[in-house]
Amino acid sequence: MALPWRVARLVARRDESATARTLVLHVDDWPGHLPGQHVDLRLTAEDGYSAQRSYSIASAADGDSLELTVQLLPTGEVSPFLVNDYAIGDPIELRGPIGGWFVWAPTDPRPVLLVGGGSGVVPLMAMLRTHRDIASRAPLRLVYSVRSPGDVVYVDELKPTEEVDVTLLYTRAAPPEWPRPAGRVTPVDLGPSDPRVRVYVCGPTGFVEAASRQLVALGYDERQIRTERFGPSGSQG
Amino acid sequence: MAIVTPGFRGRRSAAAERLPPGQYLAEDFPVLSAGPTPQVPLDGWTFTITTEAGQPHSWSWAELLALPRETPTVDIHCVTKWSKLDTTWEGVSLDTLLADVETSADFALVHSYGAYSTNLPLEDLLDGKAWIAFRYDGEDLAPEHGGPARLLVPHLYFWKSAKWVRGIQLLHEDEPGFWETLGYHEYGDPWREQRYAGD
Amino acid sequence: MTEATYTDGNAMAGPLAELFSVDVSAAATTCAGCGRRSHVAQLHVYASGPGAVARCPGCQDPVLRYVRTPAAAILDLRGTVSLVIPLAASGT
Numbered sequence: 417m418a419l420p421w422r423v424a425r426l427v428a429r430r431d432e433s434a435t436a437r438t439l440v441l442h443v444d445d446w447p448g449h450l451p452g453q454h455v456d457l458r459l460t461a462e463d464g465y466s467a468q469r470s471y472s473i474a475s476a477a478d479g480d481s482l483e484l485t486v487q488l489l490p491t492g493e494v495s496p497f498l499v500n501d502y503a504i505g506d507p508i509e510l511r512g513p514i515g516g517w518f519v520w521a522p523t524d525p526r527p528v529l530l531v532g533g534g535s536g537v538v539p540l541m542a543m544l545r546t547h548r549d550i551a552s553r554a555p556l557r558l559v560y561s562v563r564s565p566g567d568v569v570y571v572d573e574l575k576p577t578e579e580v581d582v583t584l585l586y587t588r589a590a591p592p593e594w595p596r597p598a599g600r601v602t603p604v605d606l607g608p609s610d611p612r613v614r615v616y617v618c619g620p621t622g623f624v625e626a627a628s629r630q631l632v633a634l635g636y637d638e639r640q641i642r643t644e645r646f647g648p649s650g651s652q653g
Numbered sequence: 654m655a656i657v658t659p660g661f662r663g664r665r666s667a668a669a670e671r672l673p674p675g676q677y678l679a680e681d682f683p684v685l686s687a688g689p690t691p692q693v694p695l696d697g698w699t700f701t702i703t704t705e706a707g708q709p710h711s712w713s714w715a716e717l718l719a720l721p722r723e724t725p726t727v728d729i730h731c732v733t734k735w736s737k738l739d740t741t742w743e744g745v746s747l748d749t750l751l752a753d754v755e756t757s758a759d760f761a762l763v764h765s766y767g768a769y770s771t772n773l774p775l776e777d778l779l780d781g782k783a784w785i786a787f788r789y790d791g792e793d794l795a796p797e798h799g800g801p802a803r804l805l806v807p808h809l810y811f812w813k814s815a816k817w818v819r820g821i822q823l824l825h826e827d828e829p830g831f832w833e834t835l836g837y838h839e840y841g842d843p844w845r846e847q848r849y850a851g852d
Numbered sequence: 853m854t855e856a857t858y859t860d861g862n863a864m865a866g867p868l869a870e871l872f873s874v875d876v877s878a879a880a881t882t883c884a885g886c887g888r889r890s891h892v893a894q895l896h897v898y899a900s901g902p903g904a905v906a907r908c909p910g911c912q913d914p915v916l917r918y919v920r921t922p923a924a925a926i927l928d929l930r931g932t933v934s935l936v937i938p939l940a941a942s943g944t
Contacts, residue, residue: 419869423656456866459658465677465734466655467663470863491681493663501660508658514866516875517893621858643894645860685900686857689912733901797857812900832903835919836926848902849921 421458422446424510426502427481432569435488436535437499438474440481443510448477451542452519452616452644455484455512459494469494472539472618472644473513476546485569487535518644520616522546527555529615529636531606531627534562536619536646541570543616544580557581561601561623564589601627609635616642620649671728672736673843679735684797687831691766691817698801700785701820702750705758712750714801717785720745725784727807729814730843742805744786747778758823762830763804766817771830772839773806773813775823782808785818810841810848861892861906863899867918868892871925874937882933885913892916892935 428440453473460466475483488499502508520528520543528547530540537560547556556579562568564586574582585605590598596605606627615636617627624645632638663677672678701711712720724743730736762772777783786805787794794800799816806813812832833839838847846852865877877893888910895906895915906916908931917928929935 418873419866421655454862454866458655459661459663460655461661461663462657465663467661470866494661497658497661502658503660506659507656509656511866511869514869514875515862515877515893516865517877517891518862621860643860644862645858647859648857684857686898687900687903687905688898688907688914689858689896731901832919835903835917835928836921836924837903837919849923851923 419511421509421511423507425507426504432485434566436485436569438483438485439498440483442480443482444480446480446482449473449482449513450519451476451546452539453513453515455510455514458509467494474538474541476542476549485538518616518642522550522552524614525554527610527613529613530558531615531617532560533619533623534649536623537569539618539644540616553579555579559583559605561585561587563587565591603630603634606630607634611635611637614640618644619646621645621647671738673730674846675734676730676736677734679737682737682798683735685733687769688767690796693766693801693817695801700818702754703820703822704754704756705823705825710754717745720749723784729807729811731811732848741790742784742786743788744784744805746781747783748781750785751779756823758825760824760827762822762824762828763815763818764820764822765815766819769815769831771813771815772828772833773809777806777809782806810843812837813841858896858898860897861895863897864892864904864906864918867920871927874939876937878938880936881915883908883911883913883915884931884933886911
């Protein structure tokens with residue numbers, strides 16, 4: 417079978433925000449993964465009821481270990497279990513790594529723009545962490561859109577460096593004296609454009625559509641823009 | 654062979670005796686679609702029953718609303734395993750719409766705005782078993798749930814209750830609709846768990 | 853305003869991995885309706901439980917249709933003129 421279901425075990429958990437948790441999983445003989453890829457999880461109750469969800473891998477490749485960051489949606493079916501109940505040592509079925517399109521090749525020297533809305537930042541963080549781990553010299557910029565300060569994840573890793581520029585923008589409530597007033601992403605946040613730049617856009621479908629339109633209108637090369645849509649915001653919990 | 658995920662229960666309430674095999678009780682009303690929500694202005698909306706001889710019988714929105722209507726309370730069952738009990742609707746019975754339609758056809762192919770279709774025997778639309786519904790739970794039927802009007806045939810799996818209904822074609826031979834062509838069951842009785850072809 | 857209810861072909865990569873030994877999200881399709889070329893990852897995917905429809909981002913016609921039953925997977929390709937799957941050059 418090309419992509420078998422494997423059994424992963426939880427080895428650690430980490431709070432990223434009040435409502436988001438990173439799960440550190442161990443998978444025997446994990447084949448490794450590229451930044452941007454995802455896994456499918458399959459959860460089965462004792463009576464046989466099962467649910468499947470896809471989660472982007474948040475971590476750079478690291479042996480048998482991989483990390484997922486799960487946003488709690490209170491009305492969701494799976495995320496409350498993963499964030500609150502899934503216990504260290506317990507098994508879970510996992511299939512992956514999946515995806516050949518929304519992937520950043522670590523050897524790619526071209527400049528990169530990452531545009532993430534909400535939980536769309538997760539696969540982009542895998543790209544950013546890989547970039548850092550291999551000391552890539554490719555210029556990299558992350559534009560990360562969130563509703564309010566309490567929603568930010570990976571807070572400690574959003575610090576700009578020589579090669580990595582980070583723009584954090586708030587759509588509903590910005591911290592006091594934040595230079596940019598709260599509001600949705602605009603072309604000003606995404607420009608200036610450069611047709612050489614490889615762009616990755618990820619997040620709720622509405623965010624991806626709006627950001628993609630703006631990027632193309634700014635002059636980014638449409639053929640260099642790769643997108644991953646998570647569906648309506650608040651779905652797939 | 655799936656392994657059990659300790660502690661996982663899903664979004665389900667305790668099982669009720671009224672549930673068909675393999676179904677679970679949903680607390681919300683999940684939205685599942687095969688495509689984008691069609692935008693259908695009411696002044697252009699029509700519902701047409703076409704007989705096997707090609708004879709059309711059409712109603713405009715105003716004409717539909719002028720017909721005698723019913724307020725069925727029914728259980729609904731989706732092939733994805735969720736069920737909702739005692740859902741309340743308002744709509745026109747297919748008995749009313751078919752009353753003056755002369756036909757000897759045995760089958761129906763239901764068409765929706767947005768190119769969705771589904772098939773069922775004509776007798777499953779008759780005798781109080783089906784409605785063209787335009788209100789749900791006391792309000793106008795929302796577009797994501799099939800508004801302005803959908804077919805409601807609750808004794809079959811809910812993919813047969815075509816959203817955004819625009820017409821029914823009466824046929825001498827059964828013709829599979831959108832999901833039936835792809836392996837869903839041609840009839841779809843939840844009590845016999847007829848989800849897929851061959852079940 | 854009705855929120856966009858679709859994802860994209862990235863979401864089909866896992867299910868399609870049961871049928872293809874290579875990832876198909878980067879495969880190229882040509883819409884049989886309007887001729888637009890899209891990678892599978894770019895198609896607008898409406899998932900409806902056991903069934904999914906991957907639609908042309910331009911004209912919304914179904915390009916791929918997919919159903920997974922307990923006993924089978926059905927992949928309907930009539931909405932694409934072809935499926936071009938990138939592979940390593942033969943001999944490598």
